[in-house]
Amino acid sequence: MTTDTTTQHQGIIPLPEKAARALVAIGAAATAISTFLAWTWTSEFPGDLTVTGYPGGLQVLALVGALLTLLFAAASYGIRGLRWLNPAGTDSPLLLLTLGLFGVVGYTVISITVELKGIVNLEPGAFVAAVAALAALVGALGLPVRRDNGDLTAPANAWETFRRAIAAAPARKPTRTLPSWVELLLIVVSFGIGLYVFTYGIDTAYAELFVGFLIVVAFGFAALTKSGLIARLTTLTTKHRNVTMAAAFTAAAAFPFTQNNDAYTSVGVNILVFATVALGLNVVVGLAGLLDLGYVAFLGVGAYTAALVSGSTSSALGIQFPFWAAALAGAGASLVFGVLIGAPTLRLRGDYLAIVTLGFGEIFRITMNNLNGTTGPDITNGPNGISNVPDLDMFGFNFGDSHDTGVNSLGRFGNYYLLMLVFTAIVVLVFRRAGESRIGRAWVAIREDETAATAMGINGFRLKLLAFALGASLAGLAGAVQAHVTYSVTPDQFEFAGTAPPNSAFLLAAVILGGMGTVSGPLIGASLLYLIPVKLQFMHDYQLLLFGLALILLMRFRPEGLVVNRRSKLEYHETDQLSVPAQLTLSDANVGTSKAGA
Template identity: 65%
Template structure:
């Protein structure tokens, strides 16, 4: 196989490495990386994870083992996918080598990160055992072999002609997959369940990581592996199955999420998961305002605070000046209703503004809320919120005799306080997802999208822009207020410092907005994923101390450069961000020898 490169007015043949030797090299390297995980990588247990054991992987060795296994399976699937092995063909339905390359990149990046971390923490390369050197060499061997495979760089899958020079990140965006082999419905259902079970295992592993080095390696491997499976076509094939079996998909997703507390032996990580759900739910509410209606709100976290304060005042806290105790459903309705009122009151005079002016006003509202909560301390204002001391000692919930502060045994598994609140927050998140899905697909949702794209054109077509923007503001505030009512009971205390623009830990307005944009505006799963990452990364990268924000910022810049449309973007936004590449692609196609070859 050969291709041509433009060199002025002539073309120069390019002869890539033969696919056979390159594939053998990739297989040998990935198999070697798997075997190296069972060897000792260092002589001392001082490095986290104890990589001194021979015969059993530990710590970061599990990541190299997983990466090598994914690379091996994808390579085998491509090698034998057309020779009558449908089981392996499912792993690489697009018959693309691009997935193999990304899997090898993930294995190499994770392995070499581990070796560098060992050398840096223990004081030099002398601390590496032969197993570590074997791991680095074999992972690099697999990467070299993958680089020698012919890559599919044409968006329609031919990989020939001048279009082979399109950026690799654009490859296979529109690549059509071959028609899938018809499977019995029960097998398709089992595949969906297996996919969500694998997702639960992967997410649980990431949340349960005990030290920063392991979490960093986990992020590296997960990012490259997901990209590899996307390039291979497996993600698209699974997405088609989920669309075909929507009820099964919904049930499997909820069951997988609800199963997380049953995988834990203590509340150490369920507390993190409960706070992630709070953060993700608020981000999904902000997605209505920013992602659907296109309103840049920089003070959205204030609505979370309004709901939390309203619930704290009526939930029976001894520090509350109201001295009442509503049942939870009434406290939740109170928090949501007060948040809606504040949303309408703030939105009515400000939503006539657009763009940067609206952003500045909403930023001011967020700061005004925090300052007001500080001043309602009985000295500079009425005694309502106790100022900077907040409202402490918020009692645990008791719903139908179920005490959320006590430990309960379900199916032989003990569920602690945070596990109880996690399951409650999961129901709230499911409610918010249902509201977002229904509203986004309604006439109102389409009107919001029209306003986001061009408000002037939308109003010219008869859409009442102000009324619909106010509705989006009120609905987003209501969803944030619902999450705030649960947050007040989870944290026991509500203080003004929890609801700032960017000074505190998530959730705050800056991180909420970043979660929506990074995850994918206008989608459901995008903000959920973005919020999960933006909550976990600061928690897990504490070992970087002073360099934590620097590393976090660099990671965000890289992600936004590689995926400007977000990690999980809808089709419209993906095409919008790649529209600039279309003229260059068309011009390149015209210089190809023939139109048939360009196609």
């Protein structure tokens, strides 16, 4: 017989539970209805919020947030057929969704007021939306905080109550076994939804819509995580790993076929280059635990090597390799530099190794500047770089031309996107195989405690050099494609902390933000760090400050990164596995110890 240790406290705002749930549902429904009303009278605000009868622009995002809130509100009532939405059985998803709904509505109302210079520019629909979203939030704040970990103490203040409401422990309900075909279908549908969300975000035409998109996605993803749906999906993807990888790359390959504007596809191919290099850095930082601050130099070595042998009119070598040979040359050159730099420096540890790698990155950039025929041999044209890198022509397929696919016209960047996706698949395969191998486990052992690993017979220096060389060669492979995508290679593309990624600071931030030691983490982190500055141009002068602030907040609230690694989660979060129960006194503990000794 088990006892129910679930306790119930009053919410942040003292409301009866039934009234709070009703207020959430009514507020979300009213917000959804308000999106079909005009929110402003003038079309000067982007998104056409002047129409009555259908939503537009930011109203669509508010409608999505309201419908999600209604669904979870219905699930919290225990309506049959919707309980699967909240397998954790807590009200945390409802609170997060109402926060996101109020955030996107409030942001829209404030943006209209500020950009059009006055609250008089708001139509009644905007006031209805603001009041309704606030009512839904108030209702969610009035929901009682449930705990199932035996904590019988009442929250000390409103902030503690709010923190507990967000971090409410899930009710551990048994997972229903599904047929295999249903599990596979869920995986495919999930990646289809992911493709649609990513396509919508990258296709946002103005900054206000992208900010609203970030608000809805951030709070929506947090709500799905707290509900337990993400955990169940993770279980399915782990069980069907090969199907998951195939579905992921199929969804990614479908992206350029959804675009009619090659400008958005150019963002996609640059994200892939950035993400692939970040995944290569993850071998060095995430698996082996080596802090490399000059990793972008290996990308530069691969890019310069491929540009020199590509047949460019500004190349000092004057030769043209087929692309496969140029790509292998770029990877090989980066591999050689990785060994040459790593051999004398990898006996250092911690900050000393970081400073040496940072110096290598700067030395590479300065050297490329000096090989201009004046201060050194004329090889790289100095700051002008190697330009006019020709488009690829493989098997009669010219990557610089547009090609009719029957669905759309696949432009130049769409062609290179698909090529880069093949290289990303290769890097993912190498990372997975290396991480799951005996060598990968040795890297993890070195990362956790090199002294203990050495005592167990692991050759730390040799394995660290292998990680350094492998990461460098993967970066060189991506650099070979980047040289053809950008038409030119210049030294300012490979700074430590330049104005645009990829650079060493952004690559390291992508690995930490996404989750060290994971496959999908650096891909997600790189996508966010590249896409946000591109869409929000006003952040250009403050992006390093904002990214630094984001990393500080991440280290405080989610140090393991966006994608959770089981080992990192256990390392960064306290557990009560070894703690003494609260009811056990010190004398009892001493008695138990003495008995055990006897």
